[in-house]
Amino acid sequence: MFEPTELNAHNWRIEQGMRVLFLGMTLLLVLPVVIILAVLVYKGGPALSWAFLTENPTGGMTTGGIFPALMGTIALVLVALIASIPVGVAAAIYLSEYAPDNWLTRLINLAIINLAGVPSIVHALFGLGAFVLFFGFGTSILAASLTLAIMTLPVVIVSTRESLQAVPQPFREACWNMGATRWQTIARVVLPNAISGILTGIILEVSRTAGETAPIMFTGAAFFLPFLPESVFDQTMALSLHLFVVATQVPNVPESLPYGVALVLIGMVLIMNSASIALRMVLRNRKKW
Amino acid sequence: MSDSAPAPVKEIEARKLSVHYGRHTALSGANFDVYRNEIFGIIGPANSGKTSFLRVLNRMDTFTPGMRFEGTVMYRGKDLRDWRNLYALRRSVGVVFPLPVGLPLSVYDNVALAPRLRGVRAKAELDVTVERCLRRAALWDEVKDRLGALGSLLSGGQQQRLTIARALSQEPDLLLLDEFSIAVDPVTTMRIEDVLKQLKSEMTIVLVTNLTQQARRLADRTAFFLQGQCVEVGPTNELFNDPQHDKTRAYIEGRFG
Ligand SMILES: Nc1ncnc2c1ncn2[C@@H]1O[C@H](COP(=O)(O)OP(=O)(O)O)[C@@H](O)[C@H]1O
Ligand SMILES: [Mg+2]
Numbered sequence: 056m057f058e059p060t061e062l063n064a065h066n067w068r069i070e071q072g073m074r075v076l077f078l079g080m081t082l083l084l085v086l087p088v089v090i091i092l093a094v095l096v097y098k099g100g101p102a103l104s105w106a107f108l109t110e111n112p113t114g115g116m117t118t119g120g121i122f123p124a125l126m127g128t129i130a131l132v133l134v135a136l137i138a139s140i141p142v143g144v145a146a147a148i149y150l151s152e153y154a155p156d157n158w159l160t161r162l163i164n165l166a167i168i169n170l171a172g173v174p175s176i177v178h179a180l181f182g183l184g185a186f187v188l189f190f191g192f193g194t195s196i197l198a199a200s201l202t203l204a205i206m207t208l209p210v211v212i213v214s215t216r217e218s219l220q221a222v223p224q225p226f227r228e229a230c231w232n233m234g235a236t237r238w239q240t241i242a243r244v245v246l247p248n249a250i251s252g253i254l255t256g257i258i259l260e261v262s263r264t265a266g267e268t269a270p271i272m273f274t275g276a277a278f279f280l281p282f283l284p285e286s287v288f289d290q291t292m293a294l295s296l297h298l299f300v301v302a303t304q305v306p307n308v309p310e311s312l313p314y315g316v317a318l319v320l321i322g323m324v325l326i327m328n329s330a331s332i333a334l335r336m337v338l339r340n341r342k343k344w
Numbered sequence: 345m346s347d348s349a350p351a352p353v354k355e356i357e358a359r360k361l362s363v364h365y366g367r368h369t370a371l372s373g374a375n376f377d378v379y380r381n382e383i384f385g386i387i388g389p390a391n392s393g394k395t396s397f398l399r400v401l402n403r404m405d406t407f408t409p410g411m412r413f414e415g416t417v418m419y420r421g422k423d424l425r426d427w428r429n430l431y432a433l434r435r436s437v438g439v440v441f442p443l444p445v446g447l448p449l450s451v452y453d454n455v456a457l458a459p460r461l462r463g464v465r466a467k468a469e470l471d472v473t474v475e476r477c478l479r480r481a482a483l484w485d486e487v488k489d490r491l492g493a494l495g496s497l498l499s500g501g502q503q504q505r506l507t508i509a510r511a512l513s514q515e516p517d518l519l520l521l522d523e524f525s526i527a528v529d530p531v532t533t534m535r536i537e538d539v540l541k542q543l544k545s546e547m548t549i550v551l552v553t554n555l556t557q558q559a560r561r562l563a564d565r566t567a568f569f570l571q572g573q574c575v576e577v578g579p580t581n582e583l584f585n586d587p588q589h590d591k592t593r594a595y596i597e598g599r600f601g
Contacts, residue, residue, distance in 0.1 A: 156409070229445040229507075232402055233458050233514055234435030243457065248448055343448040344496040 095318045102315030111281040116301055117308050121316055126283055127196075127276070127291035128265050128323065134200035134287060135207065136261050142204070143211035144253060150212070151219040152227075152241055171209035178206040179270040187274050197287040199275025203264045210260045218252030219245060223344065251338030255331040262327035266320055268295040278304075294320045352379035355518065355548045356401065360415035363396040365408075370396040373415070374574040376567055383540065383549045385563030385580060387556050389595065392569040394552040395441070398520045401550070402437050403430050420517070435462060438511030438547075442523040444503035446495035447510075451478075451487050454495040454506055458514040473513055480543070481509035482535040500527040508536065512543075519543070522552045537562055556596050560584055568592045 059067070110120030154160040182202025192198040222245050230240040264270075277290040278300060284291045294316060302313040356378035363371040371393030378384040386394045396411075403424060405411040417424045419433070427433040435458070447454050455474045464470060474491070478484040483505040487493070495506050504527050511519060521540075525533040540549060540562060553559050559566050560580060567577040568589075576583060576592045587593045 225443070225445045226447055228404075228407065229447060229510075230457075231407060232404070232434060232439050233461065233510065234431045234433075235457075235461050236431055239461055244447055244449070342497070343494060344446075 092321070095314055095321065099311055099314030099316075099318035102309075102311035103318065107315060108319070112279070112297075113281075115307075116279060116297075116305050117312070121294065121297060121319065123281060123283055124292040124294045124297040124316070125319065125323075128294040128320070130196055130284065130287075130291060131200050131203060131271060131275070131293055132261060132265050132327075134196055135203040135264060136257065138201055138204035139207055139211050139261060140257055143208050143257065144215050146208075147212045147215035147219060147253075148241060151216045152237060152245065167209045167212055171213070173206075175206060175267055176269045178202055179273045181205070182270055182274040192288065194273075194277075194290050195275050195288045196284055196291050197275070199271040199291075199293075200287070202270045202274045203261075203267060206267070206270055207260050207264055211257050214256030214260060215249075215253045218249040218256060221252065222248045248343060251335060255335040255338075258331040258334075259328060262324055262331070265324050265327070266295050268293075268299055272296055294323070352382070354378070354418070355380040355420060356550075357418040358397075358415070359417075361397070361400065361417055362414040363393065363400055363405075364410075364412055364414070366410040369572055371569075371572050371574075374569075376574055376577040378548060378550060379565070380548050381544055382564040383544050383551055383562050385559030385566035386550065386552045386569055387554075387559050387566060387595070388569035388575075390554075391571075393572045394569050395522055397569075398439065398441075398522055398550065398552060400424070401518070401520060402434055402439050403427070406430060435514055436517045437520060438514045438516035438518070439520045440504070440507050440511050440522060440524050442526050444500060444507045444527070446498050446503040446506050448494060448496040450492045451495045451498070451506065452491040455509050455513045458510060474509075477509040477512040480512055480539045481505040482532050482539070483509055501529065501532070504528055505532070505536070517547055519547050519549045520552075521549065523554055524551075525553075525555070525558070533558075556584075556598075568595060570595070 107120045108125060109122050111122055112124075113119035150160065150164065154163075179202065182198060182205065186192045186198035186201050187194055190198075192201075226244050226248075227240050230244055231237075235243070268276075271293055275290055276293040276296040278296070280290060280292050298313060298316045298320060301308050301316060354377045358374050358376055361371065361374040362369060370391075374393075374397065386397070388394055399405065399408065399411065400413045400417060401419065401424070405413055419427070420436075424433070447457070449457065452474055455477050456470045459470055459473050464473070475484060475488075478487065483502060486502060487498075487506075495503065498506060504524060508521075508524060525536070528536070537558070540551070543549065551559065551562060563580045565578060566580045566583045568575045568583065568587075568591075570591055576587060576589050578588070583592065584596055587596065
């Protein structure tokens with residue numbers, strides 16, 4: 056019969072202890088998420104209805120729905136996506152595929168990482184100065200979306216570059232050895248194998264900006280505007296600002312309203328995140344090498 | 345060679361060629377010629393600089409960090425450094441390295457890539473090229489029913505032959521083979537060797553091999569590399585039967601390496 060030694064038993068106890076410790080930390084991390092969602096659903100749930108999503112706010116924003124704010128946030132995110140995809144992808148392609156490995160490239164990479172740490176209120180002021188005033192877009196969807204785009208560009212570039220770097224180097228060298236130019240190699244081998252990661256990464260990053268308030272407050276989001284914008288040069292309501300307004304600025308708001316708005320906002324971000332994850336799973340399912 | 349035979353055309357002339365990786369010297373002071381339409385064998389133990397020589401011919405130093413070369417290499421009468429259009433140079437040189445790389449494209453697209461890069465669009469023409477190259481690389485029978493399968497998921501030996509087919513699809517003037525049979529079974533290797541003998545009427549072939557007998561079977565002339573030196577170059581018969589250097593003799597008799 057095998058008898059565990061004292062050392063075996065000791066190791067076993069440590070193993071169990073460590074497992075419980077790590078599991079505990081993980082649960083601790085999940086707990087706030089669960090509580091937040093639970094509170095939102097419990098308190099905001101009653102406010103939710105089809106009318107809530109499709110009607111204008113009424114009664115000094117104490118009754119009615121959130122339709123213009125919901126549409127506004129979708130428009131802001133879409134225009135931000137359209138602006139950040141070409142610029143971010145092009146910059147990442149340059150950094151990953153063309154840039155020589157020298158001090159300038161390293162400096163640019165460092166700058167990009169630091170740019171990601173710039174507080175959103177600073178981006179807001181930049182957007183106000185650059186897009187609203189200097190370029191003369193006024194407070195508009197365009198100015199607000201460009202501000203959001205600038206804000207997310209660093210993370211978009213980093214995530215795109217990671218997707219590009221995930222394509223093994225020998226594939227590139229095999230193409231170059233055949234006389235393919237850098238661009239031919241990128242177009243025929245690198246991009247087709249990186250595109251799913253690039254797109255899902257961008258959707259993930261940009262969808263996070265749906266909840267940003269500061270950058271759009273100065274540049275394009277309106278306090279109250281009960282109709283839809285006609286072009287990107289109009290102002291718009293947005294969910295994040297609307298949440299701030301009904302939670303702090305408007306008297307006599309029923310308690311369920313701000314929670315309902317928050318629930319819709321979080322739901323939107325979650326839907327975009329899961330869409331991006333689903334897209335990634337579908338596209339990555341096929342093993343290519 | 346009889347007296348009346350025309351002087352061979354020099355396809356490659358290496359003079360005082362040295363190859364470095366950072367501070368490490370992989371090849372130093374190599375001088376030899378490769379003639380047009382011959383099979384030029386290079387034998388020698390591992391790390392003697394054989395692959396490094398091939399890398400120079402395709403100017404891989406331009407994208408290999410730390411790699412550089414000194415001396416001159418003339419290719420088709422023109423200094424390699426004077427080829428302004430490196431893409432044109434590389435299109436004229438087909439390479440097969442020991443670690444095969446099937447691109448993550450279909451088998452068909454792997455072989456059709458080079459023709460497409462030089463502008464061939466017609467499906468019929470591509471079909472003909474793909475089949476011819478796959479046949480020459482002794483891969484056609486195994487993949488003809490699944491040309492749409494991913495080249496990067498073929499077995500190692502199949503990927504190696506796919507790489508050969510891809511190099512041939514460039515219709516190169518110069519074919520560089522680096523231990524091409526490392527993952528290929530002996531029977532298939534023999535089939536490819538037969539093809540190489542025919543191909544030399546169309547192109548010049550430099551064959552790096554760790555199988556001395558392969559050089560003996562195929563090469564018109566052979567060079568022996570050792571520890572970054574080109575020790576000896578000569579017609580294959582002479583090199584194998586009457587080597588000028590003791591180290592060459594020791595190597596081909598299998599006493600080291
Ligand atoms: N990319 C590289 N970076 C640094 N050293 C290298 C590289 N490639 C080869 N070497 C070195 O150069 C020497 C010669 O290598 P190689 O030309 O591959 O020899 P062979 O093909 O005869 O085995 C070896 O010592 C090897 O370690
Ligand atoms: Mg080698």
